Amino acid sequence: MKGAPKNEELEQLLAAEFGVTEFPADAPPLVDRTRHLELATKLKALGYRLYVTVVATHYLPQAASKAGPEQPEHFEVATALRKPTQGGALAAWRCKLAVGEGIPSLVGLFAGADWQEREQFDLVGVRFDDHPDLRRLMMPDDWEGHPLRKDYAIDTACTPWR
Amino acid sequence: MTVELSVDPPPEKPAKKPAAKAGPAWLVPGAVAPIQRADPYLDIETYDPEADLMVLNLGPQHPSTHGVFRVKLYLDGEIIVKAVPFAGYLHRGVEKLCEKLAFTQITPIVDKNDYVSPMMNEQAINLAFEALLGAEVPRRARYLRTLVAELQRIGSHLLWLGTFALDLGGALGGGSTVFLHCFRERELILDLFEALTGCRFHYNTHTVGGNRHDIPEGWASLVKQALTVIESRLPEYEELMTHNGIFVKRTRGVGVVDGELCLELGITGPMARAAGVDYDMRRDAPYHAYDEVEVRVQTETAGDCQARTLVRIREISESIRIVRALIDGVPEGPICGHKPIKIVLQERSAGGQAYAALESPRGELGTWVIGGGVNKGTSPYRLKIRPPSLHAAACLPYVLPGHSVSDAIVILGSVDPIMGEVDR
Numbered sequence: 063m064k065g066a067p068k069n070e071e072l073e074q075l076l077a078a079e080f081g082v083t084e085f086p087a088d089a090p091p092l093v094d095r096t097r098h099l100e101l102a103t104k105l106k107a108l109g110y111r112l113y114v115t116v117v118a119t120h121y122l123p124q125a126a127s128k129a130g131p132e133q134p135e136h137f138e139v140a141t142a143l144r145k146p147t148q149g150g151a152l153a154a155w156r157c158k159l160a161v162g163e164g165i166p167s168l169v170g171l172f173a174g175a176d177w178q179e180r181e182q183f184d185l186v187g188v189r190f191d192d193h194p195d196l197r198r199l200m201m202p203d204d205w206e207g208h209p210l211r212k213d214y215a216i217d218t219a220c221t222p223w224r
Numbered sequence: 225m226t227v228e229l230s231v232d233p234p235p236e237k238p239a240k241k242p243a244a245k246a247g248p249a250w251l252v253p254g255a256v257a258p259i260q261r262a263d264p265y266l267d268i269e270t271y272d273p274e275a276d277l278m279v280l281n282l283g284p285q286h287p288s289t290h291g292v293f294r295v296k297l298y299l300d301g302e303i304i305v306k307a308v309p310f311a312g313y314l315h316r317g318v319e320k321l322c323e324k325l326a327f328t329q330i331t332p333i334v335d336k337n338d339y340v341s342p343m344m345n346e347q348a349i350n351l352a353f354e355a356l357l358g359a360e361v362p363r364r365a366r367y368l369r370t371l372v373a374e375l376q377r378i379g380s381h382l383l384w385l386g387t388f389a390l391d392l393g394g395a396l397g398g399g400s401t402v403f404l405h406c407f408r409e410r411e412l413i414l415d416l417f418e419a420l421t422g423c424r425f426h427y428n429t430h431t432v433g434g435n436r437h438d439i440p441e442g443w444a445s446l447v448k449q450a451l452t453v454i455e456s457r458l459p460e461y462e463e464l465m466t467h468n469g470i471f472v473k474r475t476r477g478v479g480v481v482d483g484e485l486c487l488e489l490g491i492t493g494p495m496a497r498a499a500g501v502d503y504d505m506r507r508d509a510p511y512h513a514y515d516e517v518e519v520r521v522q523t524e525t526a527g528d529c530q531a532r533t534l535v536r537i538r539e540i541s542e543s544i545r546i547v548r549a550l551i552d553g554v555p556e557g558p559i560c561g562h563k564p565i566k567i568v569l570q571e572r573s574a575g576g577q578a579y580a581a582l583e584s585p586r587g588e589l590g591t592w593v594i595g596g597g598v599n600k601g602t603s604p605y606r607l608k609i610r611p612p613s614l615h616a617a618a619c620l621p622y623v624l625p626g627h628s629v630s631d632a633i634v635i636l637g638s639v640d641p642i643m644g645e646v647d648r
Binding site for chain 2: 064111148149
């Protein structure tokens with residue numbers, strides 16, 4: 063991933079215990095979604111105690127082209143943790159979700175994941191399993207749709223504020 | 225780093241300090257012990273059927289919420305039992321809007337996020353774009369960015385100090401003395417930025433690959449004059465705030481957040497440093513020109529509202545020192561490594577992801593950007609701003625219970641949430 067130095071420690075951990083073989087230079091490595099919580103637990107024990115952020119992204123279905131093979135509609139959830147010491151090593155990884163699939167919540171490990179995951183649930187519509195309080199954070203509770211999805215046009219009509 | 229162990233280890237010296245005092249490496253010695261966290265998911269129905277609970281909505285229009293923020297307080301007498309914050313009143317959909325704009329058009333939009341320190345927003349977003357697009361920033365621009373970042377930090381902390389005094393209200397004779405003094409000094413910083421960019425706020429002076437406005441003739445002496453004035457008045461704030469008995473009574477031991485909770489919540493910046501977290505991105509993960517200047521990280525150990533005040537006041541002096549160290553050594557050269565922007569759509573990215581962060585006056589302000597958006601990649605596909613204020617405000621459900629309503633105002637003020645950044 064660009065902008066942060068290469069994290070050897072994370073790559074060794076992923077290669078040894080999580081069966082990850084691909085480490086793209088311009089994106090965080092892909093990890094199986096069922097092992098998301100396990101990886102976060104291991105990283106926290108290694109000293110990555112600062113919760114940085116979680117980013118969910120929506121991808122529309124794509125036909126096969128020069129850019130790559132055919133892709134069904136899916137989501138990607140990227141998570142980042144940091145070591146609060148010299149160097150501030152950043153550990154970031156992605157999980158790929160099909161439509162309707164959820165991802166384990168990190169609230170039990172990092173209290174800060176509560177609001178961050180609520181925001182991503184609200185705006186992108188990704189479900190975080192076992193989240194104790196999965197409500198909308200930014201939009202009103204009766205809002206329809208998830209604004210940061212790619213099929214949600216920027217000028218989608220909204221019901222008037224009540 | 226590997227450490228070579230000698231074959232023959234020296235005999236072990238008896239430990240000078242008891243083992244309990246040696247904390248983790250990221251905490252300074254003597255930092256506050258972990259607090260008893262309140263349960264944010266407390267079921268109020270099962271709390272105490274006998275108690276006569278009252279529900280009080282603090283905000284969204286209450287002046288001490290610094291914008292539009294609502295905290296639903298469940299009160300037992302005057303003591304808070306449960307606090308449920310509500311964000312989103314200022315949600316403008318900045319991230320969605322940025323997906324339609326070109327990289328160079330986004331800077332003035334994010335100016336309005338953290339409206340107390342707009343320079344930091346511009347720098348944070350452009351750091352991420354430069355990482356994504358592979359743009360080089362010339363050395364002069366990096367120096368200039370460091371200078372305006374530190375000046376902005378002074379201005380932001382001054383505004384916080386003034387409004388915090390207003391929050392304390394009656395304790396400081398209405399608080400308006402400190403408020404007006406702080407705004408008088410902040411005006412000097414705004415004048416410097418006006419001389420540099422032509423705008424008093426929302427500058428739009430950073431761009432992908434550098435800056436847009438070069439240092440004008442004689443700006444360095446203006447900066448030095450302003451810093452001398454601000455430095456001469458800092459002891460006044462110390463006396464007005466920290467040497468004031470009522471201020472100390474209202475802030476000492478109030479709203480304690482320990483270092484471990486800070487890290488778990490993602491709180492960085494002065495709030496974490498007041499709890500003893502010895503971490504500052506300017507020193508530990510340098511960006512701009514911070515690797516060429518010494519940054520002395522200011523920490524406190526108590527983790528309460530008084531410690532946060534002390535850390536921020538000392539950070540003002542520290543910023544003054546950094547600006548003085550850099551202002552005479554600004555290297556000559558171009559201020560933008562890129563071609564001058566003639567068409568806004570010239571920056572393109574095929575894909576890839578980047579995350580870059582900097583130390584804003586409130587903590588780690590980061591941007592996660594995914595390239596390859598609309599119009600052949602001239603826009604980001606997805607942009608996520610990591611706002612330090614949102615993480616800081618998330619501490620309220622853990623900290624507020626057990627305090628009185630008047631303390632809640634003090635705690636909310638000391639957390640320093642900027643609602644434009646919380647809601648985006």
